[in-house]
Amino acid sequence: MKYLTFALTKGRLASKTLEMLEKLGITCQEMKDKSSRKLIFVNEERKLKFFLAKGPDVPTYVEYGAADIGVVGRDTIVEEGRKVHEVLDLGFGACRMCVCGYQETAELLKHRELIRVATKYPNIAKDYFYNKRHQTVEIIKMNGSIELAPIVGLSEVIVDIVETGSTLKENGLVVLEEVCPLSARMIVNPVSMRMENDRVRELITSLRKLLQEEHHAD
Ligand SMILES: Nc1ncnc2c1ncn2[C@@H]1O[C@H](COP(=O)(O)OP(=O)(O)OP(=O)(O)O)[C@@H](O)[C@H]1O
Numbered sequence: 327m328k329y330l331t332f333a334l335t336k337g338r339l340a341s342k343t344l345e346m347l348e349k350l351g352i353t354c355q356e357m358k359d360k361s362s363r364k365l366i367f368v369n370e371e372r373k374l375k376f377f378l379a380k381g382p383d384v385p386t387y388v389e390y391g392a393a394d395i396g397v398v399g400r401d402t403i404v405e406e407g408r409k410v411h412e413v414l415d416l417g418f419g420a421c422r423m424c425v426c427g428y429q430e431t432a433e434l435l436k437h438r439e440l441i442r443v444a445t446k447y448p449n450i451a452k453d454y455f456y457n458k459r460h461q462t463v464e465i466i467k468m469n470g471s472i473e474l475a476p477i478v479g480l481s482e483v484i485v486d487i488v489e490t491g492s493t494l495k496e497n498g499l500v501v502l503e504e505v506c507p508l509s510a511r512m513i514v515n516p517v518s519m520r521m522e523n524d525r526v527r528e529l530i531t532s533l534r535k536l537l538q539e540e541h542h543a544d
């Protein structure tokens with residue numbers, strides 16, 4: 327039997343993914359050793375392999391077939407635009423993509439002024455402002471701590487992830503508009519979807535069942 331390879335997003339999504347898989351009896355003990363520098367982990371019994379990658383690289387591994395399956399935020403799937411099948415909403419990692427800034431900036435948005443937008447997600451921001459709002463803006467790609475941009479005067483607004491809202495609150499910023507809701511998704515390589523259909527389907531079905539049980543238990 328061929329190995330099925332999983333690419334998991336390093337950080338907050340990986341631990342939740344492993345927790346879910348463990349509930350299905352799929353474990354990967356060696357992945358829990360945080361001090362290890364090992365990059366790929368194997369579950370021999372079930373012929374599975376796992377590796378961790380930076381979010382934006384997960385759809386790349388899956389598109390090229392270096393991983394059969396990936397777990398990644400919907401923000402990253404939309405931003406990267408890779409040819410992968412999005413097969414399941416895993417529910418965790420829930421947050422929202424929003425346009426944020428100082429409350430006063432709402433006027434600039436309303437009048438479709440030529441504003442600067444700082445973001446880690448230039449494609450999502452472009453699509454939102456150009457195709458949905460029909461507003462011309464200048465998009466500035468940043469790599470983190472996006473909330474700094476309006477504070478230091480780099481941009482009027484940001485397009486960024488809001489989860490609890492506390493980063494915005496602590497910095498005097500607000501949500502001006504919601505772009506879309508987000509959560510972690512399972513993605514599958516299109517060829518693996520056909521060649522390994524039985525195993526992939528079985529996994530999707532068990533995960534879906536688990537999600538339904540958890541939903542009813544809430
Ligand atoms: N508060 C949050 N901040 C960032 N991402 C979140 C949050 N809540 C849920 N997510 C989801 O988790 C995904 C991955 O988060 P991750 O831990 O990789 O954070 P990151 O800040 O994007 O990564 P990095 O620390 O490498 O910059 C995001 O793409 C998003 O879908």
Ligand SMILES: O=P(O)(O)OC[C@H]1O[C@H](OP(=O)(O)OP(=O)(O)O)[C@H](O)[C@@H]1O
Pocket residue numbers: 469470471472473486487488489490491492493494
């Ligand atoms: O609404 P909240 O619960 O405050 O979460 C939102 C914040 O978390 C994320 O940043 P992260 O911590 O991933 O760091 P980064 O800005 O360097 O990407 C995101 O970019 C926001 O800054």
